[in-house]
Amino acid sequence: MSTPDLHRPVTPSPKGTGHSPPEDTGHPSPEGADRLSPEGTGHPSRRRHRLTLLAVALGVMMVSLDGTIVHVANPTIAKDLGSSLAGLQWVTNGYLLALAVALILGGKLGDRFGRRRVFVIGVAGFALTSLGCALSASTEILVAFRVLQGLSGAMLVPNTLAILRATFPPAELNRAIGVWGGASALAAASGPIVGGLLVEHVSWESIFVLNLPLGLVAAFCALRWVRETRATTRTGGLDLPGVTLLSGGLLLVVWSLIRTQEHGWTSPYVLVPGVVGLVLLGLFVLRERRAADPLLPLPLFRSRSLSVGVALVVSGFFALYGVLFFVGLYLQNVHHYSPVETGVRMLPLTAVFAFGAPLGGLLTERFGPRWPLLSGMLMLAGTFYGLTGLEADSPYGEQWPYFVILGLGMGLVTVASTEAIVGNAPIEHGGVAGGLQTTANQLGGVLGTTVLGSVVIAAVGSGLPGALDAAGVPGEVAASVAANPGIVGQGLTPVIPGTSDRIMAAVTDASTRAFMDGLHAAMWVGVGATLVSALLALLIRRREFGERGE
Structure with missing residues (x-):
């Protein structure tokens, strides 16, 4: 059997009966736009487009919200359920693992059985497993429901992009993706603040119950207004x-x-x-x-833009998650802000990201993905470089401008890289392309926290003994502190029983200096990674399927 050209939209067989809804065989055009109505009998309305966008935006908001809202509730969850540190970490890691490993499968299921159908199943599953999280009586049960949440999210997220790809014509797709990215960023931005308010004034369970109304509205809008689409060729099983x-x-x-x-x-x-x-x-x-x-058609990677786009998604979210993680530690453990206060101070990043994504859509529509990607990566490099100048006593006025630059840069990178991936895959494989994009997102986040975390720990381990010696910490106490680089690498000071206030003050000063050195080392790694990514962005071309005659 010959391999179809994956960059050319698949044309439906003329043997169709005319009674079933048409398949997604290409972008709608003014001449054939009636294919977007439920039975192909009327001109599509902008209202249908807006409500389709609302449905997928609400769906992705649930997943993004759960990615940040849980962090604020962790201390309360640990106290209420008696969780160990390892158990508490798995409340987050179980969710991320399940989400990461099943995203491409979720997209494939949508391509095969219908993107709207799998999206609605994912939304319903996410809402129900959120209720299960709220009703959990132990850490183990909570982790189990978080894993099921991740699997539901993997069915939901990639099909949001595939639905947009099948619904909006090329002239409107980038703006739609910009709104999609902005909704995701807005949810991530509001997570720490909303979570802090709910945990403080209601309960930790309420952060999961919040997904029920969001899921209900998303599912209703999808069933009422989203057109069902699926791949037109199915040659075998799953x-x-x-x-x-x-x-x-x-x-x-x-x-x-x-x-x-x-x-x-x-x-x-x-x-x-x-x-x-x-x-x-x-x-x-x-x-x-x-x-x-x-499951993953390898000829997709013949598109240079798609392949580079995947690499840039990984590097972009490497930067975003790395900065969010370690700047969050800096704000809470060095400046001693509460989680809610930290969330408020991170708003210049997350709020600008929410507005930067639609701007990225407009710029990508006007110039193609190459220049927004190049500009965004240079902004990320500039942010990393600027953060190398942070000190333990740096005022907030020296911090927030870099958060603004990072938010704007990520808005450009998110939309332009999504266009490079999803826009360079045929609609036939839109779900798989969406899964590929979101898998790269998750891998970038894991790499951002683990790689930069290792850089911080290594820098702390090598610099801490000298900092303790310079601060005049006695040898026995210094040895005890130096044996805990993991604690210092979080911006914390190890507690040494029986130590005088004067010596503990010296230990705190040395630990903080070592943490800041580690933070600076991580930011320099970020500078190098994003500059390389900026060079890779020059390899991106305008949508390649458009050059093939679509």
């Missing part, structure tokens, strides 16, 4: 061997990255699952080259 190899490989690789914080990069607990995961991913590639109906 490629279960491919699903197993990809999910297993991603699971082990992400697991190994998460474990680096506890064991270090050279530990067998990290290397063994990491290597096995990479082997499974290699076997997945071999499998996909021979599969009649592959």
